[in-house]
Amino acid sequence: xxxxxxxxxxxxxxxxxxxxxxxxxxxxxxxxxxxxxxxxxxxxxxxxxxxxxxxxxxxxxxxxxxxxxxxxxxxxxxxxxxxxxxxxxxxxxxxxxxxxxxxxxxxxxxxxxxxxxxxxxxxxxxxxxxxxxxxxxxxxxxxxxxxxxxxxxxxxxxxxxxxxxxxxxxxxxxxxxxxxxxxxxxxxxxxxxxxxxxxxxxxxxxxxxxxxxxxxxxxxxxxxxxxxxxxxxxxxxxxxxxxxxxxxxxxxxxxxxxxxxxxxxxxxxxxxxxxxxxxxxxxxxxxxxxxxxxxxxxxxxxxxxxxxxxxxxxxxxxxxxxxxxxxxxxxxxxxxxxxxxxxxxxxxxxxxxxxxxxxxxxxxxxxxxxxxxxxxxxxxxxxxx
Amino acid sequence: xxxxxxxxxxxxxxxxxxxxxxxxxxxxxxxxxxxxxxxxxxxxxxxxxxxxxxxxxxxxxxxxxxxxxxxxxxxxxxxxxxxxxxxxxxxxxxxxxxxxxxxxxxxxxxxxxxxxxxxxxxxxxxxxxxx
Numbered sequence: 059x060x061x062x063x064x065x066x067x068x069x070x071x072x073x074x075x076x077x078x079x080x081x082x083x084x085x086x087x088x089x090x091x092x093x094x095x096x097x098x099x100x101x102x103x104x105x106x107x108x109x110x111x112x113x114x115x116x117x118x119x120x121x122x123x124x125x126x127x128x129x130x131x132x133x134x135x136x137x138x139x140x141x142x143x144x145x146x147x148x149x150x151x152x153x154x155x156x157x158x159x160x161x162x163x164x165x166x167x168x169x170x171x172x173x174x175x176x177x178x179x180x181x182x183x184x185x186x187x188x189x190x191x192x193x194x195x196x197x198x199x200x201x202x203x204x205x206x207x208x209x210x211x212x213x214x215x216x217x218x219x220x221x222x223x224x225x226x227x228x229x230x231x232x233x234x235x236x237x238x239x240x241x242x243x244x245x246x247x248x249x250x251x252x253x254x255x256x257x258x259x260x261x262x263x264x265x266x267x268x269x270x271x272x273x274x275x276x277x278x279x280x281x282x283x284x285x286x287x288x289x290x291x292x293x294x295x296x297x298x299x300x301x302x303x304x305x306x307x308x309x310x311x312x313x314x315x316x317x318x319x320x321x322x323x324x325x326x327x328x329x330x331x332x333x334x335x336x337x338x339x340x341x342x343x344x345x346x347x348x349x350x351x352x353x354x355x356x357x358x359x360x361x362x363x364x365x366x367x368x369x370x371x372x373x374x375x376x377x378x379x380x381x382x383x384x385x386x387x388x389x390x391x392x393x394x395x396x397x398x399x400x401x402x403x404x405x406x407x408x409x410x411x412x413x414x415x416x417x418x419x420x421x422x423x424x425x426x427x428x429x430x431x432x433x434x435x436x437x438x439x440x441x442x443x
Numbered sequence: 444x445x446x447x448x449x450x451x452x453x454x455x456x457x458x459x460x461x462x463x464x465x466x467x468x469x470x471x472x473x474x475x476x477x478x479x480x481x482x483x484x485x486x487x488x489x490x491x492x493x494x495x496x497x498x499x500x501x502x503x504x505x506x507x508x509x510x511x512x513x514x515x516x517x518x519x520x521x522x523x524x525x526x527x528x529x530x531x532x533x534x535x536x537x538x539x540x541x542x543x544x545x546x547x548x549x550x551x552x553x554x555x556x557x558x559x560x561x562x563x564x565x566x567x568x569x570x571x572x573x574x
Binding site: 175176177178180181184188189190191192193194195196197198200201202204205208209212254255256257258259303304305306310 | 444445449453457474499500501502503504505506507508509510511512514517519521529530531532533544555556567568569
């Protein structure tokens with residue numbers, strides 16, 4: 059069984075790409091990754107994407123991308139897990155290399171959201187949850203997170219100024235990141251005065267509707283050694299599923315899938331949470347960042363908003379999170395996000411993070427959720443040597 | 444958009460709040476479970492849920508999906524039925540600003556959405572505070 063390594067990464071800027079199609083974005087990110095390692099020809103193409111059918115009338119994204127890259131005859135397919143599609147796609151690439159079925163896998167995550175107006179994008183995002191019992195009653199994806207946000211605040215007595223620490227951090231880190239959507243730092247005041255979308259969630263608690271694609275080349279040990287660059291191992295890749303809807307769960311505030319995936323990933327990589335140098339956490343909303351960090355054991359119950367407010371998660375803090383802005387600051391092109399996170403973790407542990415570099419970063423963890431912690435993946439990247 | 448065929452298939456469930464009940468251990472499930480989450484039994488029968496419960500949490504939704512646009516803003520509540528099963532539903536006939544969690548609520552059948560192109564009106568379950 060080979061070890062799996064990230065050989066190179068590619069990322070389009072996240073934003074409103076009115077002039078670029080789903081295919082344009084995928085090709086741009088994929089060619090960046092492939093051109094960084096011209097000696098490597100992918101023997102498998104995996105695309106992570108949530109709603110290309112609803113958003114762009116396009117399916118078969120694996121073949122669609124492979125065809126443009128002249129990779130005819132290779133295995134090529136799409137992996138879907140709502141907003142967790144990207145992480146699930148990386149997981150599938152990792153498995154292919156670990157199983158010695160592939161030597162070099164191109165994993166591309168993509169989402170084209172801005173071709174839909176807000177009402178249709180909201181409907182498409184709601185497809186992450188039950189069509190028969192969630193979408194049917196008029197609940198949206200934001201409203202599910204609003205309910206957990208309200209329950210969280212009620213249970214722990216968290217101040218809205220503390221919750222606002224997450225978007226403030228996201229925007230601060232995004233401002234200096236090359237590929238991020240938002241370049242403007244914001245204040246706690248900006249967050250708590252922004253319009254309410256589904257109370258208590260405000261506009262500035264929410265990651266944006268946007269477009270983007272990210273790509274990775276995941277290779278086996280032999281290929282990675284041939285490249286002679288810094289060796290970044292995918293030390294663990296785990297996916298876990300939770301009971302499907304928050305109303306079926308005994309405790310809607312318990313991110314069971316996050317806990318399971320993070321626990322297994324840490325055990326397989328042989329590291330403790332305290333040995334992780336930074337975490338890319340799925341802050342689709344402020345509350346998802348808080349609940350995820352608490353479920354991983356990074357913060358005590360109800361403590362994550364206090365920790366972010368105190369600076370514990372800053373780029374120069376004890377445990378930096380969302381080092382390029384996370385979903386809020388970098389942007390959340392849903393099916394691409396999990397791939398962006400792993401690409402960002404690669405830049406950190408290989409020392410290529412430029413102005414966003416976490417000093418001495420060697421071990422990084424990424425956390426990507428589909429639904430409200432419904433399909434969750436955790437990856438651990440580790441630099442060798 | 445709500446699919447009229449799946450709506451036709453589910454309408455009796457929606458109007459009567461039909462979940463399932465385990466024939467072995469008696470556990471009740473809504474939305475309907477096919478395999479009992481308590482005992483693993485695969486023999487479950489349709490079972491009507493209680494029509495009353497209490498509000499655990501709620502939110503006033505201002506940015507709905509396309510087909511619910513004409514109803515917005517509206518209250519989406521997380522409701523625990525009297526048998527302990529939970530669901531999401533709109534809470535109606537209330538002033539959202541004064542709505543308190545733990546309020547006792549009961550089932551009411553109301554119009555949910557309308558497909559203006561086809562002229563189909565979709566009815567479904569909502570909840571309203573008990574007097």
